[in-house]
Amino acid sequence: MTAGTSVSGRRAALLLVDGARNDVFESLAEAGELPHIERHLLGPGGVTPATTVFPSTTGVAYLPFLTGCYPGTCDIPGIRWLDAARYGGDWWRNRDHVRNYCGYQGEKLNTDLPDGMRTVFDLVPDSLALCSPITRGLRDGRERVSFGRKFWGSLAHYTAGYGPLDRAVGQALCRLAPQRPRFVFAVFPGVDGVTHFHDPWHPAVLEMYRQIDGIVGAYADAGGFDGDHLTLLVSDHGLERVRRHTDISLALEAIGLPTLRHPILWRKDPEVAVMVSGNASAQVYFKPRVLRERRFHVAEIEAGALAGVPPTVIDYLAALPGVAMVVGTDDSGLTLISRLGRATLSETDCGRIAYRPDTADVLSLGAAGEYSDREWLARTLETPYPDAPVQLLQLFRSSRTGDLVVIADVGYDLRVEWEFPEHRSGHGSLIAAHMRCLVVSNAPLAGPVRTVDLFPLVLDYLGVPVPDGIDGVIPGKVST
Template sequence: MQTRSVIMILADGARFDIIQDLLLKNQLPQIAEHLPHLREGVTAFPSTTGPAYLPYLTGCYPGTCNIPGIRWFDKNRYAKPFSRKKFRSYVGAETFFMGHDIREGIETIFGLTPNSHNIFNGITRGIKRRHNRTWFSRIWYWYYAHLTDHWALADKAAAKKIVQDLDHNPEFLFVVFPGIDEHSHLASPFHPETIKSYLHLDEAIGNIVKKLKKQERWEETAIFIVSDHGLSETKTHLGLNSFLEGLGVDTFFYPKVVFRYGFDAASMVSGNGMAHLYFKNQNGWAGRMPWEELIRRQDRLVEKLLERPEIDLIAGQRGDGTIVVKSRRGEATIRTTDGGILRYQVHQSDPFGYPNLPSSMTDRGSLELTFNSDYPDAPAQLLQIFRSARCGDLVLSATKGFDLRKRHEVPEHKSSHGSLHWEHMKVPIVTNLPLPQRPIRSVDIFPTMLKLLGRPIPEKIDGAPLI
């Protein structure tokens, strides 16, 4: 199977169950007619805008790309007085640095398909400047929509720009529709304004197909609608940095990062349903603090965090590389062997509530066994995020209905994402091509698109082609 062009529309924040429900109610007629294949996929952790784009653009997890969150702190860089890239928040002006911050050697689909075009996406490694159609205008659309809550304007602009760009016959076109995510944050994933964003997307598909048919290119074009994460409604916010400071831990956090010195910890929240916590080591900042040392030095910190109803899961890494994950339900360890086998050991009771997972699984086997649980693919996702040198000493996943950022979030988030819970991790994959009936990861779409285009697939990526 091969096509001459691929269009990928990333409907930021789209939930699988909502798209499925709207299709069943015949409210997405253009998608139903032209993109009849709907599959349920699982995104990457953290399930948040930006890092969760990377699987589609690189075939690699955020941990592999060394972008472990929308905010991060680099302990090794911070330990060096004159080093750059010590910390980041991709919310705001630093969003332009994300492509530069991806680990060296990671190739994007833009670089692998030279006639690639980009609309409203800020991760631009490999794209030719003239093919980045919104490199200047994107920030102004986002700024206007942020001030006015008029995100339909950005979605409609994206739809119009796709049709215009088809005149240039791109081999690959990547487009972001932000409306679903933004209206979900402002109100709810199920709010009428959010649902309207799905309907705008459906209208856009009709116009895209009409243009492709006029060009006699419809039969040779593959279209994917995907999402980077779902969302769940948020009722209560925990100010994680304030909580830590209440325990006597002087904490560095965004946006208060200018002229901050002498702190003992850093809190970097993403989504706002997950967070990285970083702690100063005994002899300075360099190096991850092993789980054993953290338990010894931080005076019951893990227990105190788990006493908070807002915090669902906490993970850290032992000195030997083993991941430890704890919740109020139980505790487990996760590691991989040299042969790539995932070892999962429960201590007393399972922290995810999984029913009797085997102690040894293949990577894909762990996906299949956890796919329909409350925490799909969580063991593999925790392993991948700790690959990043910028990952926290502790990784926190929030309880459904809560998030981890109270102040400095304007406007207030009424819905959140970022966690390991299924409402954040499950995503739709909609296409005009038949796909196998098996669990799909977002990293699998990248090699699938390259195979469709007849392009070589890079070695040592995390995904596998679906065709």
């Protein structure tokens, strides 16, 4: 990718195949069913083992590619959240302090980011975005195939809409190829959209991967791979078959807790709010009527400090069918609670992360350990919860994250009862099938990588200074 010309002549493209599973992709590639991707990407480069961020949900999991930062750093902890410091209990007057990006608030993904955070569009003025829900920093007239309400709205409910939508993005990509923009970000929502209705290995899903391969071929014919370029084909998360649903809002109502939840944000005197992300994880906020600048700790909740909230509520949630774990905060870090027992995660004075199974090995890591951020990635890649120590800690950086985060187990989601249509496959959790994602590059990358690492990779390739304070590091320039 670096052969020849100066940095100024280089171009980069990030093609995001929403919801593409690395194992499904590799199976098709090995069968010779992705010949264009083989020729233009796998041949000169390859697949790099990779993880996304938690929560592993569409939109939120796009942020790393465009900012180099985790959702917790971006202060966008999920597809739905509540700002406990500002939501005062008036469901109408305070409606702007509760978020649901799957609706009219979708545009707020751009403005909810911290002031001063710069996107790749800010840093590379000659950028174009296709079908992207995040456009912050993009210059006027540089958006193609507007994402907008079309996606969050009705189209997402009909499988038939995804083939044409991906083709429309592909056609726009081919049209702009001769312009040679310095950076292109193109989103293909089809694999995610169709997989939600099926199994990840269903023939209709595989056909969407083959269609992407055809688009890559057409993009090559249009000159997309000419000259010095870095092209990445990536996904924002995987998906897994959902066999059962656990609605934790209904479970909380069943023990007498009035629960604020979407779609109707009216509940008389709610004791708790549940904000589901994508659909296999959820934020839980106690006393949503009470303005506060801090979270309620696990120890406080269990000491009965919250009037009207049973002190056993955390164990109750952790024991619900389909809940892998519940995570909350304490003075020294995070407490992880499963039906089998408890573990803790904390950051040490020397910047390492310590995992301590107290009464259960909640993260299934086999033993206690204290490692650096990058060491944890490599050590947990093949475990049931890849990169969990780092991903759980990053999420609680956001003040908008709940008092508790509830995480679904394999085969389950935390689907809300009003959702239509029912999803047969899902994502959003910390399990491997959701957290492992696809990273294909036309140049070999030192792995494993996280999706946050691709932002500095692209900037460095283009000769643009990488901003300080981001979470990603350039692959191959990693120190442990």
